[in-house]
Amino acid sequence: MDAFCYRDGELYAEDVPLAQIAASVGTPCYVYARSQLIAAYRTFEAALAGQEALVCYAVKANANLAILATFAALGAGFDIVSAGELERVVAAGGDPRRVVFSGVGKTGAEIERALAHDILCFNVESPAELDRLDAIAARMDKVARVSLRVNPDVDAGTHPYIATGLKENKFGIALAAARDLYRQAARYPHLQFMGVDCHIGSQLTELRPFADALDRVLPLVAELRAQGVPIRHVDVGGGLGIRYREERPPTVEAYVGQVREQLVAHGLADLALLFEPGRALVAAAGVLLTRVEYVKSTDTKHFAVIDAGMNDLIRPALYGAYQVIQTVRARADTPGLDYDVVGPVCESADVFGRSRHLRLQAGDLLVIRDAGAYGFAMASQYNARPRPAEVLVEGNRFAVVRTRETLADLWRGESLPGWEAPL
């Protein structure tokens, strides 16, 4: 489904004109379509019918409480990478016993919080983390449920910044080392080894790397079970890509279907499945709504200078990522030109799109599509720019789910040292 459609030449979010949101909330702002979030989650659910499974939304893609509450209401689990994300899940009404905790750098304090909340499983990324987890669980008189995150050494075929499954990456434990650790389970009296985990990267657009990774992980599961280690689930991570431009990522049905077939092929059909999708659940359900401040032409180029910057949405600047840009109201009275759509930030990387054919004038509204994942979540206040508002739409109504930061928010918590002397 696409919740962002034109009606009589005007772009809507579900049944709300985006121009109405801009008039009420101002720009730039993120706009999310609730129906599309729900549809994306239900696609996973439907593909998993008849299979013991939990879809753990990867909070880091978009951690707004209203987004988390939407998934919590659907019965989702959550994949977290910090204590902050755990507390967000709890604040949004999510069930901590459906939380899995990933990441190479879990601090002692974060592990304590997670144990206190009795989370479902720790995805452990090193032997040192196992020692720390066992010690803290012992001190708290608890048993921590554990999966080892295996690094299967496969090339995800994605941008190098978001590939995580190669042996030179910092993530996970090599297969052979993981096998040895599982066999030494008795050394860790306060750990219960219940799963095997694997996450090889983000924005994957082919099935092959997923399949290759699982073909390395599942024999380990079968072997461990044969040796009496009661592995109950395999966590296949996240990473399913979306179509930003011309990519043809596998459908959720094809992806989940492939995983299920592989379980059967390895004689592990009774294994529970955990998925950790982030982008695939939220990216297409969000846009960044922005206004053209100036149109500027030089000898060689036309620029549309917008009121959103790379601090608000960094994907194009950071990864050279392509995102579709559309006008909110189609203009018939202005000839189309090829614009570089740029922000106000003092960096030449502050470009949202190059040579985009648009009919626009200063003052017009634009949307940058597919901004629901790694959009606001990666926003900063660089250039002393308050972070934008976030809006959730449902049918014909909308709500501000995060207010625009104020100028005073920019220096909240800052102070002068108090020892200034006249110079």
Ligand SMILES: *Cc1c(COP(=O)(O)O)cnc(C)c1O
């Ligand atoms: C980032 C991440 C995800 C989500 O990745 P997407 O590409 O957004 O699906 C899932 N699991 C782990 C461990 C991650 O680091």
